[in-house]
Amino acid sequence: MEAIKASKMTNSQLSVALIVVNLFLIIIFSKIGNGTNDPDGLLTYFYFIGGSIVLLGGFAFTYHGKQYRWAKWLFGVSIIAGAICVAFIMYITAMAGAFQH
Numbered sequence: 001m002e003a004i005k006a007s008k009m010t011n012s013q014l015s016v017a018l019i020v021v022n023l024f025l026i027i028i029f030s031k032i033g034n035g036t037n038d039p040d041g042l043l044t045y046f047y048f049i050g051g052s053i054v055l056l057g058g059f060a061f062t063y064h065g066k067q068y069r070w071a072k073w074l075f076g077v078s079i080i081a082g083a084i085c086v087a088f089i090m091y092i093t094a095m096a097g098a099f100q101h
Contacts, residue, residue: 008063012063012068015059015063016059019055019056019059022051022055023048023051023052023055026047026048026051027044027047027048030043030044030047030048031044042089045085046085046089049078049081049082049085050082052078052081053075053078053079053082056071056074056075056078057075057078059071059075060072060074060075
């Protein structure tokens with residue numbers, strides 16, 4: 001039984017490390033391919049928020065137990081941040097359309 005708990009703890013630590021590495025790679029690769037299309041870097045934030053929602057959601061719902069409750073909270077925070085980013089870009093787009101002339 002202890003071997004199973006140790007294996008599960010090792011797997012969860014490895015999963016967290018891989019999530020961090022993947023989010024770091026999202027930032028790097030979105031900056032490299034961005035060039036002149038997105039001078040403000042907003043697209044990088046959207047890639048980061050979207051990637052964190054997917055990765056944290058996968059982690060939060062595959063590992064069960066009270067010790068993984070923090071993952072569900074982080075997933076909720078990333079959902080809220082994603083909704084705020086989408087609302088912000090919709091607002092900016094509407095304002096740009098209003099000042100078109």
